[in-house]
Amino acid sequence: MNFYEELGYLVLGSRMRRLSEAFLSEINKTYQAAGIPFDASWFPVFYLLSQNDSLSIKELSDITGVSHPAASQLVTNLKNKKLLKTTTSSDDGRRQLVQLTKAGRALLEQILPVWDAVKEAMEELANTDPESRHLLPALSGIERSFRAVTLSERIGEKLTLKQSKHEQNL
Template sequence: MNLYQSLGYLVFGSRLRRMSETFLAEINRIYQNEGIEFDASWFPVFYLLSKNDSLSIKELSEQTEVSHPAASQLITNLRNRNLVETTVSADDGRRQMVKFTDKGRALLTQILPVWDAISASMAELAESDEAIKEILPAISAMENTFRTYNLAGKVSDKLKPMRNEKV
């Protein structure tokens, strides 16, 4: 058992971040090996736009559960690469609508088979081990619980008796 495994929940976030960084680096290596100039961090926007003609930056922000400034920054990056374009909404002049450029649609065509291959390969990996099969349901359960579980409050409640003992 390594240090991270032995520390349990104390390093839970660090382990998730390390696993995420490792996974995303591997995904980026797949795109690189295929000669496709695509970054895994663009996936949520590309996926959502592949299912919609256009979306507002606010809609992208809400659906990807990132802040509006973070979504806006990603859209600016993709716009600078000529992969998406933004226009003012016809309904509301304050809303910026995002859609693929021709270059973005061409890139989407290249990456769709990669997504299918990644999904199939990850399904094979999950089938290889019962514990791995449970990872996505476990992550979903943790995400859902964190929406309502006040961890900081629970920890504070546990620390109060300890603080009172010192007084």
């Protein structure tokens, strides 16, 4: 058993970050090897815009679960690369609608086969180990639990109980 396995939930965030970084690095290597100028961190925006003609920055933020400033920064970065454009909503002049440019749509056509291959490879990988098959449902369960009661609230309750027991034993 390695260090991370021994510490269990104490290092869950670190393990998930390590796994995420390794996953994204491998995906970026795949894009590079195929000669596709795409970064895996752009995936949520490109995927959502592949399914919708346009979305507001707020919609992108809400759907992906990132802050509005983070979504806005990514959109600005992709606009600077000429992959996205924004237009003012005809309904609300304060609302900017995000769309793929012609270059963005061309890039999307290049990356769609990569997405299919990633999905197939990950499904194959998950099926090589019986425990791996439960990863996505387990992540969904943890996310639902975090939304119901935050981890900091749960930890606070445990600390309050421990403090209360400690004071009773004095």
